[in-house]
Amino acid sequence: MSDRSDAQLIADILGGDVESFSILVHRHRDTCTRFAVRMLGSRTDADDVMQSAFLRAFRGLRKCRDPERFGGWLYQIVINECRTFASRQRRRDARFLADQEVIDRAVSPVEDDSGEAISEHVELALSKLPVDQREAFLLKYVEELSYEEISEITGVGISALKMRVKRACDGLREMLEGVFNG
Amino acid sequence: MAEYRDDISDETAALAKRAADRLRTPERLAPSFDDRLMRSVRAEAADLYPPGSGSSHSWRGARLQFSPLGALALAAGIAAVAVLSTLAINSRVTTSARAPAQSVAKAVPSTDTVNLVRFVFVDANARSVELVGDFNEWTKGANKLQLSGAPGVWSVSVPLSPGRHEYAFIINGSRWVADPLAMKSSDDFGTESSVIRIGSPTRSTT
Numbered sequence: 001m002s003d004r005s006d007a008q009l010i011a012d013i014l015g016g017d018v019e020s021f022s023i024l025v026h027r028h029r030d031t032c033t034r035f036a037v038r039m040l041g042s043r044t045d046a047d048d049v050m051q052s053a054f055l056r057a058f059r060g061l062r063k064c065r066d067p068e069r070f071g072g073w074l075y076q077i078v079i080n081e082c083r084t085f086a087s088r089q090r091r092r093d094a095r096f097l098a099d100q101e102v103i104d105r106a107v108s109p110v111e112d113d114s115g116e117a118i119s120e121h122v123e124l125a126l127s128k129l130p131v132d133q134r135e136a137f138l139l140k141y142v143e144e145l146s147y148e149e150i151s152e153i154t155g156v157g158i159s160a161l162k163m164r165v166k167r168a169c170d171g172l173r174e175m176l177e178g179v180f181n182g
Numbered sequence: 183m184a185e186y187r188d189d190i191s192d193e194t195a196a197l198a199k200r201a202a203d204r205l206r207t208p209e210r211l212a213p214s215f216d217d218r219l220m221r222s223v224r225a226e227a228a229d230l231y232p233p234g235s236g237s238s239h240s241w242r243g244a245r246l247q248f249s250p251l252g253a254l255a256l257a258a259g260i261a262a263v264a265v266l267s268t269l270a271i272n273s274r275v276t277t278s279a280r281a282p283a284q285s286v287a288k289a290v291p292s293t294d295t296v297n298l299v300r301f302v303f304v305d306a307n308a309r310s311v312e313l314v315g316d317f318n319e320w321t322k323g324a325n326k327l328q329l330s331g332a333p334g335v336w337s338v339s340v341p342l343s344p345g346r347h348e349y350a351f352i353i354n355g356s357r358w359v360a361d362p363l364a365m366k367s368s369d370d371f372g373t374e375s376s377v378i379r380i381g382s383p384t385r386s387t388t
Contacts, residue, residue, distance in 0.1 A: 016233030022220050029211065037209040047211050051219055058223050059230060062320045065358050122204040141202035169190050169198040180200050 007067035014061060025054055028071050032078040038138050039082040041127045053081045076153050079135065086131045118179055125175040129168050136161050137168035297380050299342045301349075303327055306334030308353050315349030315375075317342055322352060348375045 002009070002023045012020040029050070036046035036053075056077050057064075064073050126134055139150045140161070147158045154161070190198070303311045311327040317340065318324035327336035348367050351359045360366060361376035 014231050016227075016231055018224055018227040018231065019220075021223055022216060025216055025219060029215070030208065033211055034206075034209045038205050043209065043211070046209070047215060050211060050215070051222070054219050055222055055226075059226065061231075066356075119204045119207075122201045125201070126205065137198070137202075138205070141198055142205045166190050169194045172201050173194045173197045176197060176201060180197065 005068065006070040010061055010064060010067040010070060013058075021058055024070065028074050029054075031071060032075060035075075035138055035143060036078055036082055038123070038126065038142060039134060040085060041123060045085060049081045049085050050078065053078045056081070072153065079154060083131060083135070086134075121176065121179045122172075125172050125179075128175060129171050132156075133164045133168035133171065136164035137172070140165050297342050297344065298339050299378070299380065300337055300339045301325075301327065301351075302330075302335065302337040303351050304335050305353065308334065308336065310354055311336040312352040312355075313338055313340065313349060314352060315347055317347050317349070322355075327351075342378075342380050344380045346377060346379050348377055350375045 002020075004012070004020070004023070006024065006027070009020045009024050013024075032053070033046060033050060036049050037043055040046050040049065053074065057070075057074050060077075064070060066073070126137070129137065135154070136150065136156075139145050139153070140147070145153070147161055150156070150161055151158050156164075301313050305311065312322055313325040313327060314320045314322060315325075325338050325340055327338040329335065330337045349361070351361070353359055358374075360374040364376035364378060367375045367377050
């Protein structure tokens with residue numbers, strides 16, 4: 001689509017070539033999308049968050065410390081947006097989803113062991129994790145970042161991250177035992 | 183997988199890995215995503231990044247630009263420098279972690295509309311120190327600190343309008359350092375900056 005580097009594109013955008021931002025969007029959109037969808041459990045919500053994150057990035061381009069690493073910077077913004085959204089979502093759910101048993105039943109093992117059903121169980125179990133554990137698990141296990149990388153992106157210390165990942169794994173095991181059969 | 187486990191049991195790590203495999207399938211946003219986003223971007227672009235403004239990008243090290251208002255402020259700043267001994271508006275002293283601590287000097291804000299604020303950064307190993315902030319649109323190169331006699335003591339004086347300002351230092355052209363002695367700002371981008379408040383003539387300065 002373009003052989004201009006991220007830094008070149010950002011320089012062009014700051015110079016008034018706004019259309020170059022669409023190249024940045026196209027280049028980095030998919031990297032963050034999976035994380036946002038898994039974090040929020042909804043493509044619609046992820047769409048909102050990604051729109052907001054890219055707009056914030058656009059508004060704050062001058063504060064991008066290292067334009068060559070725009071992708072990592074964008075990731076930080078997406079994570080922050082997801083946290084904010086998830087926090088609002090949690091408050092909303094507390095109001096409208098008082099019956100926790102509904103979720104508990106949905107996550108319990110069922111007879112349907114098709115790949116699609118298993119994925120749904122995993123996503124539901126993931127959604128039950130606290131936001132900080134879900135975030136750490138996704139970045140570590142799904143996005144396969146190192147603890148050092150996660151710490152740099154999230155601003156959370158490595159020890160705390162390891163504890164969050166451990167608790168997330170323990171929680172998933174508790175919820176998913178019996179879902180994977182062999 | 184060994185890196186993942188820490189004190190996670192083998193069984194738990196294996197199950198987590200299988201769960202992660204399920205979650206690793208790619209996700210795509212709606213085809214209209216880019217168009218919707220770019221409509222919003224274009225709506226804000228004219229104010230944020232007018233054509234021809236690119237040379238002031240903070241990390242491109244480009245030329246400094248002066249607006250008429252900025253030139254006026256600079257003129258006021260130069261006037262203040264001339265009487266600095268009596269006005270001595272504000273001073274921020276920042277010490278890097280590798281250097282001994284220094285005291286922070288404060289003074290009464292000027293009654294002028296522009297306050298001259300002296301930023302001091304102490305780092306014996308620094309080769310260059312620059313000040314970036316909302317007052318210079320985070321423009322690298324706009325406010326370079328100069329060695330001011332004592333080894334490792336860098337300073338620059340900047341005219342600031344009353345109100346809240348965010349700033350940070352860039353060491354050796356690349357290392358971003360927030361002022362450890364100032365209040366931190368919590369921004370949306372994971373970038374830690376510092377906050378200074380310049381009081382109006384009727385308020386005290388922090």
